[in-house]
Amino acid sequence: MMSVSRRSLWLRMIYALCLLGATYNHLLIVAEYDWGWDYGGLPVFVTTFWTALTLIDPLAIVLLFVRPRGGVILTLAIIAVDVAINSWVAWRYGIDLATFLAQVCFLIFVVCTWRMAAQYRASPR
Template sequence: MPTIAKIIWSLGFVIGTITHSLDLFHLGWLPYDFMPLPWNIYWTSLTFLDPLAVLLIWARERWGVWLGLAIMASNVLVNGYTYLIGYDEFLFGLTLQTLFAAFVFFASWEHFRAAKKETT
């Protein structure tokens, strides 16, 4: 993956890390009590998974790509569902996440396409 793509990737996941870390700092452990416990656990886990995606994209690129894909696919689905059930305050964040997810999906596709070329 090109360095510029890794930098954009890292910035996106660092923003997620900061967002969830601030929620934990200001609201305490499992701060999303307005939603069912599985959502709360999922969003809290992103505090640790997002920086892991940053670390892995630089240290173990293939693992970082898979983790980033899993995080962004699940995050857009969870937050999209949350928006659909009436939490309108998720719209701005969901829009930004969807744009970042599109970048992650495209960068991952390019990563796997390049890896396939190298093996053939």
């Protein structure tokens, strides 16, 4: 049986890999269109959030390993808000279904595992 700390680490590494992929996508968009792009005319609250993820996702990655509980909570908040905003965008404007479903799957995974991922115990020295 895997220890609580090891299970937590594996889950946080999965979260970090997913956030790293998202960071890469946001960086590509910023590199191509700059920080102020409106994503083809979407509302400011949507574009501001999506662009801010370029910085917030890497922050969550760092926190997942430096302050595990905080990183887990931030990851849960990021994906919950992202799916909520993307749901609204999908309803109002349409959205790439494959990308949206991947985000929903990640949300479900994080919701089902966040407590276990946050059960970090530092190794005794």
